[in-house]
Amino acid sequence: MVNDNNNLPIKWGARHYKFEKDETLLILDDISVDGFMLGKIEKLDLEHCKVGLKALARLHTFSIQLENEKCKENPNYINHYNAYPSAFDEFLFSYKNKFAESYMNAAMRCIKLSFDYLPHLSPNERTELKDNLQDTLNELVEAMEHPSKKFKNVFCHGDIWHKNIMFKYSGETPIECNLIDFQALRFLPVVHDVLFLIYINTTHEFRQENLYKLLEYYYAEFSNELKTFGLNPYEIFSFHDFLESYTEYLPSIKIIHIYYKQLHDLGDEYLSAEFKIKSDALELTIGNREKYLLPALETNYNNFVDKMIPLYDVYIESIRNPHIVREECFEIIRRKIHSDDYVFKNLQVLPNHSKNLLKITISLNETITDLKFFLKYLNDDFNRKEAFIYQILSLNNLLSNTEVMSLIKQVMPDCYYSVNARSIVLENLEVKGFKNVRTLDYKSVDTVIKTLAKFHAAYLFLEQKGQTEKVHKFYDFSDITSELNKETIYTKSKIVSAAYDGLLSAVNELHPSMLSEISKLRDSEENFVNLLQPSETYKNVLCHGNLTLENIMFKGEDRSECRLVDFKQSRLMPPSYDILTFLYMTTTQNFRDQYFNQIIQSYYNYLTQEVQRAKLNVTDFLTFNDFKNSFNEIKVVSLLQATILSHSKNDKNKNVREKLQFKNPKENVSLLMDHYRNTV
Incomplete structure (x- = not known):
């Protein structure tokens, strides 16, 4: 694979030369003559890690570009794994060969044995951990044997410990490295190698301070390498997906870490004294490992406890709290x-x-x-957009625009962690005096309208800055809009069906004569999902999309301040979409008749104020006439949204709508029917 590479630069390892008479013979450049040597330290520091991660970024990018080149040459070339399956046969963590199975069984027996030496565990806890270990091992095998179906797969070295990395130094400072010994080659997402290097070669204390810094450093290097080939990192493997893959592959790395530490922590001196012949080494690796581990535990118990307890504690925490682990807490x-x-x-x-x-x-x-x-x-991709919004707007160490940061802190809770399909960690608004309410008066509505103006203005600022500069460490503005335009709620037929079932239920109950016409909506151009698209006529902003009372929290008795929560239904739409869905779901027709014009004027005034603070002109984004006219376009989809949420036949949604106290949903259905009567 590497030889037939169309002269792509190899900046991550020694060049290999073919030997026609015996292709099983490996002939490699002697990189030691160029100054490469095994690392001067066994536990890597920050600079050694960065150099190693840079080499990995080059290896992974090489894999992607080689695959692209081969696909151009041969339309039937799907990926490296399909083309060369035997190259990626798993030889350590597998049940498909006797060596791997023996290796895993030896390691598992010793891990179970080690649980008995952890003084802070009760007998019941030890039994529980031993019972869970087989499931963990099965998950590890599945992760190692098969490429990911969700994330981009690349060449992964698979065994990045310090003796497989050769560094070049300037004095004592590492400046470059090459990777050696690819016998554990895997075809997996990049994060497998990244986590392997960091976990196997650093200390617990080091990771506490540097893990996330190194994840970001690697992704920056990976992005830069992709760009050298004219590739868009967001399209290949976005930072959003990189973080999600980190959480998916972290458990497998933790168990691999324990496997490795079992052997490495016996120490070179002990191993040298014990293993005089090859058979001893084989017995330790795949045979009666307990024969060597037990004496070490008995004679050097304190050393075992000091080294292994932090490792096992991290593993145990990940079993007990699968949605949040210690590393994320740091x-x-x-x-x-x-x-x-x-x-x-x-x-x-x-x-x-x-x-x-x-x-x-x-x-x-x-x-x-x-x-x-x-x-x-979070589960699956249902909250993907919400996780992304918190990542780009509230994790401010990655966002470069101070005006946006200032506004967002007045709109949504502070976010401390956000990864799709895992969890979001937010400030506890209740501690700060925020709470949900059951009814709204005009002042409360005005507070929400003012907060919406700040939210929409933040997006306008982001958009305006994004035309001329990079607004986020890992995303161009075009990448942000691409992600926000992805439909993440109504992507599955059963969810769409549930939405229409709720709509038809409401129509059948309140306006049965219209049931036949409304039933045709699903297959028409005016169906609900098609209407939930950015406008081609009016200015679009980032809209919350689901402003029920459950998703708004007010502070104090005067309700002069509020925060918006639950952004999973967010989408790019005109500002009028948020205003109308909010009003339809939280107020009565009498209230809207009395205050509607005043509300839209107030919103525009608030938006103008926010835009002027940034020394911009609101009419450059949105004129008042366009803003008013957009309500006609948005009315139908807003009514559909309100009706579907308030009339779902799903028991869970029934409980939700009772809790949300939708205001006179019959009125919304009547308004919706009036629209369709006028268009039929």
């Missing part, structure tokens, strides 16, 4: 207290009615401190 703490000067104690997930609270206990300035957050679990 970054959450850093974003909360803006310091690395603390001692992590523990984390707890505390059920609180329909919500979860995350409590992280730390020692700060020698004082035990509990940090409490709201924890939202």
Whole structure:
């Protein structure tokens, strides 16, 4: 594969030369003559890690570009795995060959044995962990043997420990490295190699301070390498997907870490003394490993406890709290207290009615401190857009626009962690005095309208800056709009069917004579999903999309301040979409008749004020006439949204709508029927 590479630069390892008489013979450049050597330190520091990650970024990009070239040459070339399946046969974590199976069984027996030496575990906890271990191992095998079906796969080295990395130095500073020994080659997402390098070669304390810094560093290098080939990193493997893949592959790396540490922590001196012949090494690797581990545990118990307890604690936490683990807590703490000067104690997930609270206990300035957050679990891609919105707008270390940051803090809760298909960690608004309400008066509505103006203005600023400069560390503005335009709610037929079932139920109950006409909507151009598209006529902004009372929290008795939550139905639409859906779902027809013109004028005034603060002219984005006219285009889809949410036949949604206290949904259905009567 590497030889037939169309002269792509190999900047990550030694060049290989074909030997026609015996293709099984490997002939490689002697890179030691160019100054490459094994690392001067066994546990890598920040600079060594960065050099190693840069080499990995080059290897992974090489794989992508080689695949692109081969696909151009041969339309039937799907990917490297399909073309060369035997090259990626898993030889360590597999049940398909006796060596791998023996290796795993030996390691598993010793891990179970190690649980008995962990002094802080009860007998029941040890039994539970031993029972879970086989499931964990099966998941590991599945992850290692098969390429991902969700994320981009590349050549992965698969065994990045310090003896497989050769560095070149300038004095004591590493400046370049080459990777050697590719016998564990895998075809997996890039994060497998990234996590392998970081976990196998660094200490727990190092990762606490540097893990997320190194993840971001790698992705920056990976992006730059892709750009050298004219490729768009967002289209190949976005930062959003990179973080999600990190959470998916982290458990497998943790168990691999334990496998490796079992052997490595016996120490070179002990191993040298014990293994005089090859058969001894084989027995340790795939045979009676306990024969060597038990004496080491008995004679050097304190060393085992010191080294292995932190490792096992991290593994145990990941089993008990699969949606949030210690490594993520380090970054959450850093974003909360803006310091690395603390001692992590523990984390707890505390059920609180329909919500979860995350409590992280730390020692700060020698004082035990509990940090409490709201924890939202995510599943599949249903919340993909919400996770992305928090990533780009609220994780401010990645966002470059201060005007946007300032506005967003007045609109949505502070976010400390956000990864799709995993979890979102937010400030606990209830602690700050925010709460949901059951009814709205005009002042409350005005507060929401003012907050919407800030939210929409933030997007306008982002868009305006994005025309001339990079607004985010890992995304161009065009990438942001591409992600926001993806439909993540109505992507499955059963969800669309449930939406129409709710609509037809409402029509059948209240206007049965219109049932036949409304039934045709699903297959018409005016169906609900088609209407949920950016306008081609009016200015689009980032809209919340689901402003029920459940998703608005007010502060204080005067309700002069509010925060918006739950952004999973967000989409690019005219501002009028948010205003109308909000009014239809939270107010009565009498209220709207009395205040509607005043509300839209107030919104435009608030938007003007926010835009002027940034020394911009609101009419460059949206004139008042266009704003008013857009309500005619948006009315139908807003009514459909309100009607579907308030009349779903799903039991869960029934409970939700009772909780949300939709205001006179019959009125909305009547308005909707009036529209269709006039168009039929």
